[in-house]
Amino acid sequence: xxxxxxxxxxxxxxxxxxxxxxxxxxxxxxxxxxxxxxxxxxxxxxxxxxxxxxxxxxxxxxxxxxxxxxxxxxxxxxxxxxxxxxxxxxxxxxxxxxxxxxxxxxxxxxxxxxxxxxxxxxxxxxxxxxxxxxxxxxxxxxxxxxxxxxxxxxxxxxxxxxxxxxxxxxxxxxxxxxxxxxxxxxxxxxxxxxxxxxxxxxxxxxxxxxxxxxxxxxxxxxxxxxxxxxxxxxxxxxxxxxxxxxxxxxxxxxxxxxxxxxxxxxxxxxxxxxxxxxxxxxxxxxxxxxxxxxxxxxxxxxxxxxxxxxxxxxxxxxxxxxxxxxxxxxxxxxxxxxxxxxxxxxxxxxxxxxxxxxxxxxxxxxxxxxxxxxxxxxxxxxxxxxxxxxxxxxxxxxxxxxxxxxxxxxxxxxxxxxxxxxxxxxxxxxxxxxxxxxxxxxxxxxxxxxxxxxxxxxxxxxxxxxxxxxxxxxxxxxxxxxxxxxxxxxxxxxxxxxxxxxxxxxxxxxxxxxxxxxxxxxxxxxxxxxxxxxxxxxxxxxxxxxxxxxxxxxxxxxxxxxxxxxxxxxxxxxxxxxxxxxxxxxxxxxxxxxxxxxxxxxxxxxxxxxxxxxxxxxxxxxxxxxxxxxxxxxxxxxxxxxxxxxxxxxxxxxxxxxxxxxxxxxxxxxxxxxxxxxxxxxxxxxxxxxxxxxxxxxxxxxxxxxxxxxxxxxxxxxxxxxxxxxxxxxxxxxxxxxxxxxxxxxxxxxxxxxxxxxxxxxxxxxxxxxxxxxxxxxxxxxxxxxxxxxxxxxxxxxxxxxxxxxxxxxxxxxxxxxxxxxxxxxxxxxxxxxxxxxxxxxxxxxxxxxxxxxxxxxxxxxxxxxxxxxxxxxxxxxxxxxxxx
Amino acid sequence: xxxxxxxxxxxxxxxxxxxxxxxxxxxxxxxxxxxxxxxxxxxxxxxxxxxxxxxxxxxxxxxxxxxxxxxxxxxxxxxxxxxxxxxxxxxxxxxxxxxxxxxxxxxxxx
Numbered sequence: 001x002x003x004x005x006x007x008x009x010x011x012x013x014x015x016x017x018x019x020x021x022x023x024x025x026x027x028x029x030x031x032x033x034x035x036x037x038x039x040x041x042x043x044x045x046x047x048x049x050x051x052x053x054x055x056x057x058x059x060x061x062x063x064x065x066x067x068x069x070x071x072x073x074x075x076x077x078x079x080x081x082x083x084x085x086x087x088x089x090x091x092x093x094x095x096x097x098x099x100x101x102x103x104x105x106x107x108x109x110x111x112x113x114x115x116x117x118x119x120x121x122x123x124x125x126x127x128x129x130x131x132x133x134x135x136x137x138x139x140x141x142x143x144x145x146x147x148x149x150x151x152x153x154x155x156x157x158x159x160x161x162x163x164x165x166x167x168x169x170x171x172x173x174x175x176x177x178x179x180x181x182x183x184x185x186x187x188x189x190x191x192x193x194x195x196x197x198x199x200x201x202x203x204x205x206x207x208x209x210x211x212x213x214x215x216x217x218x219x220x221x222x223x224x225x226x227x228x229x230x231x232x233x234x235x236x237x238x239x240x241x242x243x244x245x246x247x248x249x250x251x252x253x254x255x256x257x258x259x260x261x262x263x264x265x266x267x268x269x270x271x272x273x274x275x276x277x278x279x280x281x282x283x284x285x286x287x288x289x290x291x292x293x294x295x296x297x298x299x300x301x302x303x304x305x306x307x308x309x310x311x312x313x314x315x316x317x318x319x320x321x322x323x324x325x326x327x328x329x330x331x332x333x334x335x336x337x338x339x340x341x342x343x344x345x346x347x348x349x350x351x352x353x354x355x356x357x358x359x360x361x362x363x364x365x366x367x368x369x370x371x372x373x374x375x376x377x378x379x380x381x382x383x384x385x386x387x388x389x390x391x392x393x394x395x396x397x398x399x400x401x402x403x404x405x406x407x408x409x410x411x412x413x414x415x416x417x418x419x420x421x422x423x424x425x426x427x428x429x430x431x432x433x434x435x436x437x438x439x440x441x442x443x444x445x446x447x448x449x450x451x452x453x454x455x456x457x458x459x460x461x462x463x464x465x466x467x468x469x470x471x472x473x474x475x476x477x478x479x480x481x482x483x484x485x486x487x488x489x490x491x492x493x494x495x496x497x498x499x500x501x502x503x504x505x506x507x508x509x510x511x512x513x514x515x516x517x518x519x520x521x522x523x524x525x526x527x528x529x530x531x532x533x534x535x536x537x538x539x540x541x542x543x544x545x546x547x548x549x550x551x552x553x554x555x556x557x558x559x560x561x562x563x564x565x566x567x568x569x570x571x572x573x574x575x576x577x578x579x580x581x582x583x584x585x586x587x588x589x590x591x592x593x594x595x596x597x598x599x600x601x602x603x604x605x606x607x608x609x610x611x612x613x614x615x616x617x618x619x620x621x622x623x624x625x626x627x628x629x630x631x632x633x634x635x636x637x638x639x640x641x642x643x644x645x646x647x648x649x650x651x652x653x654x655x656x657x658x659x660x661x662x663x664x665x666x667x668x669x670x671x672x673x674x675x676x677x678x679x680x681x682x683x684x685x686x687x688x689x690x691x692x693x694x695x696x697x698x699x700x701x702x703x704x705x706x707x708x709x710x711x712x713x714x715x716x717x718x719x720x721x722x723x724x725x726x727x728x729x730x731x732x733x734x735x736x737x738x739x740x741x742x743x744x745x746x747x748x749x750x751x752x753x754x755x756x757x758x759x760x761x762x763x764x765x766x767x768x769x770x771x772x773x774x775x776x777x778x779x780x781x782x783x784x785x786x787x788x789x790x791x792x793x794x795x796x797x798x799x800x801x802x803x804x805x806x807x808x809x810x811x812x813x814x815x816x817x818x819x820x821x822x823x824x825x826x827x828x829x830x831x832x833x834x835x836x837x838x839x840x841x842x843x844x845x846x847x848x849x850x851x852x853x854x855x856x857x858x859x860x861x862x863x864x865x866x867x868x869x870x871x872x873x874x875x876x877x878x879x880x881x882x883x884x885x
Numbered sequence: 886x887x888x889x890x891x892x893x894x895x896x897x898x899x900x901x902x903x904x905x906x907x908x909x910x911x912x913x914x915x916x917x918x919x920x921x922x923x924x925x926x927x928x929x930x931x932x933x934x935x936x937x938x939x940x941x942x943x944x945x946x947x948x949x950x951x952x953x954x955x956x957x958x959x960x961x962x963x964x965x966x967x968x969x970x971x972x973x974x975x976x977x978x979x980x981x982x983x984x985x986x987x988x989x990x991x992x993x994x995x
Contacts, residue, residue, distance in 0.1 A: 023951075023961065026959070026961070027911075027912060027935070027960075027961045028931075028935065030911065030912075030913065030958070030959075030960050030961070031912050031913045031916075031931060031935075034913040035913070056930075056931060059932075062932060063931060063932050063935050063936070066932060066935070066936035067935050067936050067938075067939040069936065070936040070937070070939045070940035070943065
């Protein structure tokens with residue numbers, strides 16, 4: 001009851017001021033008149049009655065002032081007055097205002113942008129009720145030492161039936177889908193889901209109904225699907241008649257039974273899945289039956305029963321899982337015990353958290369350092385201003401201003417700067433996050449970062465701005481309000497110099513922190529350089545890549561082969577194309593095809609490697625520039641029906657035939673298909689740039705069935721210019737076949753390195769900003785010394801000191817500060833760069849080259865920053881300097 | 886007129902609340918009432934009364950409204966809020982405890 005009233009009063013005190021003043025006057029006048037009347041009644045003459053009454057009241061204005069004070073608004077009112085005053089003061093020095101706001105906006109903006117990312121990657125959860133009760137089921141096998149989260153469908157059914165600690169279990173697998181509506185085909189991302197999917201997640205329909213267990217009944221009989229709200233809006237204009245619209249998924253008619261609620265875009269936070277199909281339709285999309293026991297493919301997510309902790313549920317899961325293992329629910333799983341685990345599922349089935357956790361934390365640390373450096377810079381700028389304003393402040397103190405009020409006025413300036421800087425930083429961060437998301441997503445197709453700022457980001461920005469304000473504003477405010485009155489009054493404005501120890505410390509701290517940032521950025525930049533120049537085993541320049549999947553558009557194997565060979569011929573005829581080849585696995589995309597290999601007479605020694613495979617057309621090695629070392633390339637004669645052959649890479653050859661030639665040797669792979677080795681090629685990278693070339697075998701594309709296929713063309717000129725022509729050829733063959741990916745091999749390499757590029761670029765940017773701020777600090781302090789010692793320098797010059805000597809005097813001061821900063825910063829950096837180890841490539845975290853280069857850069861920049869004011873000092877006319885006061 | 890007794894702030898607050906517990910009054914009437922009831926011992930200086938009223942209103946113990954007096958004049962009347970009533974009863978308890986404690990100490994000192 002009381003608080004609303006108090007709030008009402010406060011608001012009234014603040015904003016209803018004129019009325020309140022009037023009421024107060026009326027009230028006191030009433031009192032005065034009553035008093036006079038009483039005095040008159042007591043028999044006093046009129047003027048005496050009035051005089052006594054006024055005396056008793058003791059001065060109307062004093063009473064009013066006391067009333068105002070007791071209303072307790074002066075604090076707010078003073079703050080408002082201080083802010084207005086601060087704005088007037090700041091507006092008078094636009095250069096300072098600009099530097100201050102710019103450095104704050106950049107550093108707060110960078111912090112907000114990176115925090116938006118951290119928020120999206122680490123903190124946000126799936127937009128479903130109680131996401132923290134979701135958990136991902138995984139299993140660790142003792143014998144093989146690997147974790148898997150892939151299960152078969154019977155396992156899902158058993159877990160759903162037996163687990164008491166789960167209130168529900170769902171199964172899920174993402175897949176690309178060709179959607180045809182009207183006469184337009186496009187490739188979208190979809191999910192195969194168990195019937196329990198929507199119920200367990202707690203998603204509601206926008207229109208129609210969602211999938212239920214009935215839809216996930218007998219295999220093949222339920223051609224229904226649910227589409228996402230966004231697809232409904234974008235593709236179907238939000239038309240409710242979509243429920244009776246004929247559509248095709250992978251060339252088969254489906255019925256849309258409902259649209260899911262807005263905001264829900266699938267079971268993985270950082271991706272967008274537009275269509276959910278019940279698992280009863282698995283065979284259509286995956287080419288295997290849902291209930292196949294020997295096929296572990298889907299992921300299982302559980303919802304913990306209310307009040308059940310993940311630990312307790314894990315214990316039950318271990319017991320149930322052990323029973324299921326004993327029942328041999330998954331044939332072929334090795335001996336050895338399985339350790340069942342539950343991973344956090346609040347972001348759904350998402351691997352972005354694991355991928356981006358380290359880079360995001362590193363960047364967050366970098367921007368936090370940047371902010372501290374910017375604060376140190378601001379602090380030293382404000383101290384310099386305070387020193388210049390000392391006479392003014394002393395005068396005000398002498399005239400009776402309270403020290404607290406002076407300090408609060410100075411703090412108001414800091415607060416105002418933080419407010420403007422924070423607001424500008426917020427706007428800046430919106431642009432930065434969007435840019436960042438676009439870059440990062442380039443490396444991982446299908447990823448949609450949920451970077452839209454939420455309340456948490458807003459609170460972060462406000463908190464950061466306030467912390468910054470306290471960090472840089474408190475020291476100057478306290479210092480100048482403590483100024484000794486007499487000393488301050490005595491010193492004339494121009495002579496008001498002291499030994500600015502506080503500022504020196506701040507500048508040294510700036511340098512020290514810049515060292516840390518620069519070194520980190522240097523290491524990351526060199527990592528990127530190493531990755532960009534690593535010998536991949538093929539040449540990335542001038543190669544165009546085109547990925548299609550005829551099988552998804554309803555082609556059978558024969559038709560797909562004809563289509564592929566027609567397309568190859570058409571592309572080869574495009575002027576500027578030198579050679580064309582095709583492969584089942586696209587390089588550097590993360591695509592991978594691995595299988596077991598058996599070589600007669602080979603005794604396993606040590607850890608057996610993974611064997612990677614690729615199905616390739618003739619001319620593959622010539623097109624990519626991978627040298628053929630021995631034997632022959634595949635030819636058109638290696639076709640279905642001809643003897644199965646293989647080409648292996650050097651690692652493969654030396655692993656199985658350390659001495660002796662592999663040519664003519666045989667091996668068996670997968671289910672026991674025997675092939676003869678006809679060639680050996682140089683090692684080449686496969687899935688990505690980072691991992692070294694694996695043990696690889698190549699098989700003729702013509703001898704194996706394939707689905708998705710990537711054509712690669714080496715061109716004489718810029719391959720991007722040929723892209724429209726290539727697309728035209730695809731359209732000429734089949735206008736309804738979607739192009740899954742069209743890029744260049746170099747572009748694919750860059751996309752694979754997007755994480756490293758973003759990290760390298762941003763850390764470089766932040767460290768250069770830090771360097772700039774440190775230089776401003778050094779420049780400022782040297783300029784201050786130069787101004788303070790003008791008179792002394794005049795005397796020195798007049799006495800015959802050489803100008804180089806004067807120059808050295810001031811440069812030495814700057815260099816000493818840098819040296820001090822480096823001495824503090826290097827040990828910190830040595831400790832700090834260790835956390836980067838997992839992100840580096842081809843160099844140790846204590847790489848001496850980087851350390852030397854970065855400190856040299858810093859020393860040079862510091863010297864240059866102090867050289868500017870020092871030159872001015874040395875160049876002055878001694879006579880004039882002597883007259884300087 | 887004897888010299889008015891100096892009042893500590895807390896005591897003034899509780900006096901005002903008590904005076905308002907029967908009916909709403911304007912400032913003048915509050916001062917007069919306290920003076921009468923205390924048999925002219927307690928004289929509230931205006932310089933303390935009005936700030937105290939504003940403070941109490943600000944704290945939400947009392948509320949103010951403009952009304953006609955019996956004489957037909959416009960005056961600012963103060964009345965207790967529910968919170969103010971609670972505050973008064975707890976202040977009264979405190980006061981009883983405090984005054985009996987002080988009484989004990991003073992008697993012992995004799």
